[in-house]
Amino acid sequence: MKIPKRIKPLVEDGLVDEVLRPLMSGKEATVYVVRCGDEIRCAKVYKEAAKRSFKQAVQYQEGRKGRNTRRSRAIEKGSKYGREQQEQEWHNAEVDALYKLADAGVRVPEPFGCFDGVLLMELITDEDGEVAPRLNDVSMSEEQAIEDHELMMTYVMKMLCAGLVHGDLSEFNVLVNEEGPIIIDLPQAVDAAANNHARTMLERDVQNMTNYYGQYAPQLLESRYAKEMWALYEKGKLLPDTQLTGDFAVVEKAADVGSVMAQIKAAYAEKEAREERMRDDDDA
Numbered sequence: 001m002k003i004p005k006r007i008k009p010l011v012e013d014g015l016v017d018e019v020l021r022p023l024m025s026g027k028e029a030t031v032y033v034v035r036c037g038d039e040i041r042c043a044k045v046y047k048e049a050a051k052r053s054f055k056q057a058v059q060y061q062e063g064r065k066g067r068n069t070r071r072s073r074a075i076e077k078g079s080k081y082g083r084e085q086q087e088q089e090w091h092n093a094e095v096d097a098l099y100k101l102a103d104a105g106v107r108v109p110e111p112f113g114c115f116d117g118v119l120l121m122e123l124i125t126d127e128d129g130e131v132a133p134r135l136n137d138v139s140m141s142e143e144q145a146i147e148d149h150e151l152m153m154t155y156v157m158k159m160l161c162a163g164l165v166h167g168d169l170s171e172f173n174v175l176v177n178e179e180g181p182i183i184i185d186l187p188q189a190v191d192a193a194a195n196n197h198a199r200t201m202l203e204r205d206v207q208n209m210t211n212y213y214g215q216y217a218p219q220l221l222e223s224r225y226a227k228e229m230w231a232l233y234e235k236g237k238l239l240p241d242t243q244l245t246g247d248f249a250v251v252e253k254a255a256d257v258g259s260v261m262a263q264i265k266a267a268y269a270e271k272e273a274r275e276e277r278m279r280d281d282d283d284a
Contacts, residue, residue, distance in 0.1 A: 004019065015120065042122075091114050097186040124182050126178065165198045228245065228248040
């Protein structure tokens with residue numbers, strides 16, 4: 001097939017020998033199956049910011065630390081250089097996340113580097129050597145759903161322990177082969193400690209996964225893994241080997257009526273005193 005414009009430099013540099021076929025096109029990138037020597041891999045070509053349909057990019061980039069002050073200043077100003085650097089950071093974020101999560105014991109594709117907006121990485125295949133399907137295209141038994149959901153919750157927990165939240169996790173961003181689920185698409189992964197939206201994103205990621213597996217095992221819909229994880233994370237007690245239960249009870253504290261009334265009376269007394277001072281000033 002005709003070599004896509006963005007992949008041509010990789011072919012010229014010998015990083016890619018042949019583009020075999022397009023694999024998929026999504027909201028943030030187009031993925032191609034490529035040959036690199038004797039290996040069949042995939043090349044993820046990121047779309048330019050103006051052409052991406054991925055919304056709320058700023059929300060996902062909150063808390064990301066610039067690699068140098070000049071770059072950070074340029075990004076803040078929104079200059080051409082700054083926009084280019086912001087795009088580069090968006091691309092590099094996925095590579096960094098892939099390495100970090102693999103080290104944390106999360107199943108993700110192996111990265112081979114990002115070159116001018118093209119990420120080369122492992123092509124995930126099934127036992128027949130065909131491209132592994134997305135979770136959305138897979139049916140399963142109740143037993144399998146329970147098993148895979150538990151594994152996914154463990155992966156999400158390990159991600160959080162590594163300081164990351166996927167931020168866009170769903171059945172469309174998970175591949176499945178005979179060894180189980182593999183998490184993909186991580187350029188929007190956020191810093192759990194530095195991003196104010198991390199908790200909300202974690203809860204949405206977990207809910208998306210639970211809703212999907214819950215189609216096959218409805219009892220999963222009653223679980224509360226996200227709240228359990230975050231409560232432990234905030235207390236510094238979440239560890240990669242923590243045994244999650246999926247249970248989380250919200251402790252309802254009885255309202256201290258006396259304390260509330262005392263505060264109201266104090267506020268009212270302060271208001272009266274302030275008005276009296278104003279009257280005294282007027283009389284003076």
